[in-house]
Amino acid sequence: MTVAAEGLPPLRTTRARRNALLQSEPVQGFALISPTLLYALILLVLPILVVIAHSFWTQHYLTIDRTFTLENYRVALTEPIYRDLLWRSLYISLTVSLFTVVLAYPIAYFISFHGGRHKSLWLFLITIPFWTSYLLRVMSWKVILGYNGVLNSGLMGLGIIDEPSTALLYNSSAVIITLTHAWAAFAILPIFVSLEKVDRTLVEAATDLGDDPLRSFLRVTLPLSAPGIISAALIVMIPTVGDYVTPKLVGGKDGVMIANTIQAQFGKAANWPLGAALSVTTMLIVSLMAGATVLIIRTLQRMAR
Template sequence: MRQRVGRYLLLTPLGVTSILTVVIALGLITVLSFQRTDPAALFTDFTWAAYQDNVARPLFWRVLGRSLVISALVTIVTIVLAYPVAYFISFKAGQAKHILLVIVSAPFFTSYLLRIFGWKIILGFNGVLNSALLGLGLIDQPLAFLVYNPGAVIIALSHAYLAFAILPIYVSLDRIERALLEAASDLGARPASVFLKIVLPLSAPGVISAAVLIFVPTVGDYITPTLVGGPEGVMVANLIQSAFGKANDWPAGSAMSVATILTVGIPLLILFSLGHRRARSNA
């Protein structure tokens, strides 16, 4: 009993912080989404106007669909790039794994905004890549399609969130008992079979965690689309930011935020519940 109480006490700071920064904030956004737009008053009478005027528009769902596609592609690209790196650090790096983990974590010590600006400099019309291609004589004029499109957003976001994929995948790989791999090899299993039948399934929790850590934040990212996305790379967070900022229409921004949270959150909750039930049934 004392141990259980002690565990709950350890979780108290996190629980209080979550309530103050997440639950109350979501509650206020939900309440504001049912308010009438009035610059002179924060809370007004109950109305569905914000949902009818903003969420019901085809533009919102078109931009939200684009955001989900971009985030899904970023998630896939990032995991495909991160898995070999995490595998190498876990199985091949030996004593150098700690140094490599520090190198992987190095981007966290730099500003996210600076990293995105870096990609803008690299992919820009007069950027590093175009200058290099011109200098090598491979092109006659700068390539305009490298930036200000969804592809540039995918490249920049994949680089920005790469560490978020490497670390959880590495943790899952590092927890795999090496005796299982040795036993499979002794029984005649080929390296490809060992990877597909043992390593990959056991590392699936890390891959799923990495996918969630990447997909959810990238849906709500508005800095990268603003800097390298252009008109074709606008995401739903840009609409929400414009509603709260330039338009000063908090009910509209709140309504779009609630719709986005429900669109992304409900499928994730269903997947988590199904995965939990499957884990319990297998146990």
């Protein structure tokens, strides 16, 4: 006992020293992320604060009136043109997310479950479109969907249509098609990762307990890959709501989205406060929609039991 008691004081000091180290761990953590953190603070948080501030101000030609007002939000939410554009943006982004996830899932499933030794080759092939610029990829859709485009010529050549269809390009559908193609890889990767994490013996166990391949997929593989589906849906949904280039190039008059108007407010229309209010509104609605998507997928996952 005495020996043990004598041994205590030095033990306590080493422990104290270790505690001091532990306490400094958050500090070390911050040090590690500080470049990125500073970058994010200066180039993301500050601009957002500036945008939020502007949304409560008024612009008179070149000067900004800094008295607090909610007028911009009233316009953003009640003016039919902005409301319609917002609805269309949400509709396009939801549709694109749905199509992208539905189309990406089988590809991710194939690579994960049947890719064998060539998994990395398959993943590499999926990244190939990114070797060209996004603008070029959008332009190539114009070539495919245009009046004298590949699709029209093909359909006419087959005798299915008599004259070129104008319904293919310069509308919301063209935006949806182009965006779905552009975001496919971003949806495949998270789904692939979550499928990779599904323990294959679980599928065997389901089979052993009497499930045919379809049942074991619906009851085990699909619910367990839900995190990947959620990430994929969000990764596609959030940026596509605010997409600006695609509607500009292939959307035409009917494919204009909210981001195009926001751009106009900061540019030609020279109404920064209204542009800011539209941006903030869009951000909030997208956040709500993302939250709702997570909830819906979680509920579906629970129902699969």
